[in-house]
Amino acid sequence: MSGYLELWRLTKRYPVSSGDGRSGETQTVVKNFSLSIEKGEVVALIGHSGCGKSTVLSIVAGLTPSSGGGIILDDREVSGPGTDRGMVFQSPCLLPWLTALENVALAVDQVAREVPRPKRRSIAADHLEQVGLGDSLDRRPDELSAGMRQRVGIARALALSPKVLLLDEPFGMLDSLTRIELQDLLLRLWAREKKTTFLVTHDVDEAIFLSDRVVMMTDGPEAGVGKILAIPLPRPRDRRAVFEDPLFDALRRETLGFLEDEASRKAGSAEPEPPGSSCAEDSPRRATFGPSHPTALVGSGAGSGLGSWSKP
Numbered sequence: 149m150s151g152y153l154e155l156w157r158l159t160k161r162y163p164v165s166s167g168d169g170r171s172g173e174t175q176t177v178v179k180n181f182s183l184s185i186e187k188g189e190v191v192a193l194i195g196h197s198g199c200g201k202s203t204v205l206s207i208v209a210g211l212t213p214s215s216g217g218g219i220i221l222d223d224r225e226v227s228g229p230g231t232d233r234g235m236v237f238q239s240p241c242l243l244p245w246l247t248a249l250e251n252v253a254l255a256v257d258q259v260a261r262e263v264p265r266p267k268r269r270s271i272a273a274d275h276l277e278q279v280g281l282g283d284s285l286d287r288r289p290d291e292l293s294a295g296m297r298q299r300v301g302i303a304r305a306l307a308l309s310p311k312v313l314l315l316d317e318p319f320g321m322l323d324s325l326t327r328i329e330l331q332d333l334l335l336r337l338w339a340r341e342k343k344t345t346f347l348v349t350h351d352v353d354e355a356i357f358l359s360d361r362v363v364m365m366t367d368g369p370e371a372g373v374g375k376i377l378a379i380p381l382p383r384p385r386d387r388r389a390v391f392e393d394p395l396f397d398a399l400r401r402e403t404l405g406f407l408e409d410e411a412s413r414k415a416g417s418a419e420p421e422p423p424g425s426s427c428a429e430d431s432p433r434r435a436t437f438g439p440s441h442p443t444a445l446v447g448s449g450a451g452s453g454l455g456s457w458s459k460p
């Protein structure tokens with residue numbers, strides 16, 4: 149084991165609810181999930197809904213105990229939550245009675261208690277500046293748009309100066325234009341700090357555009373790493389150039405191929421649903437397909453800022 153962040157044979161069993169109140173049975177959702185992430189690397193984790201992506205991320209964040217396996221970050225075993233991991237959720241869960249600055253300052257307070265208060269405030273303000281909210285420091289969450297709130301969430305995570313940034317579908321609730329803005333913001337922030345990043349997403353295009361490697365999960369139960377795809381697109385990445393690059397298309401096809409194979413494997417001999425039957429096109433959440441739908445996870449141009457896209 150030699151990576152900066154090592155996930156070693158992570159396993160998670162959840163109790164199965166029998167409906168009659170009896171307990172004891174468990175289901176193994178994730179089994180022997182191993183992954184090694186280098187310092188400064190951006191790794192995207194993708195897989196069908198319900199396969200266990202959030203479970204894996206949540207174990208890494210220390211929010212969910214694992215049933216087996218272990219995690220090493222920067223040569224130290226990780227157990228339980230810690231400020232060395234900054235987490236960004238789909239919804240940032242800001243404290244509504246505090247301003248943007250005060251929300252971020254809470255994170256700074258956690259890691260820099262010895263620093264005088266005015267300095268901590270200015271550190272928090274710097275982080276908000278970096279995410280483009282320098283003029284909204286004193287606004288409360290209900291005075292911010294969804295995209296601005298998510299920017300505060302990112303600033304709050306980075307204000308911990310974590311060793312690794314963990315993001316669970318951070319742009320999943322945003323409209324397509326805001327999503328593009330925040331993807332670009334994430335790329336700019338990464339270029340500045342080269343922060344090791346582990347990102348869960350449903351969106352194939354987003355995964356490829358942002359990451360150095362895309363890790364594809366098999367479908368559960370007992371989900372694990374199915375395939376790892378290196379993304380040799382040069383950085384800094386320009387959206388238009390990336391999406392016009394034939395390599396991008398090839399990477400997308402390879403990712404979709406794996407995911408569609410997984411869906412078919414899981415569906416077995418069952419006939420796929422007719423197109424559109426389970427897809428809520430206008431849902432703010434991208435992957436609204438059933439977990440075994442063969443077209444689940446396909447980036448719909450609009451959400452990824454790609455223009456129209458048709459299935460290969």
Ligand SMILES: Nc1ncnc2c1ncn2[C@@H]1O[C@H](COP(=O)(O)OP(=O)(O)OP(=O)(O)O)[C@@H](O)[C@H]1O
Binds near residue numbers: 177350
């Ligand atoms: N606390 C829990 N208790 C029991 N089962 C759980 C619990 N949390 C998650 N699960 C189950 O574990 C499986 C994986 O859930 P998880 O949320 O990790 O999937 P996911 O890949 O993140 O899905 P999505 O893409 O929809 O967010 C699902 O079948 C889910 O029902």
Ligand SMILES: [Mg+2]
Binds near residue numbers: 203
């Ligand atoms: Mg999830």
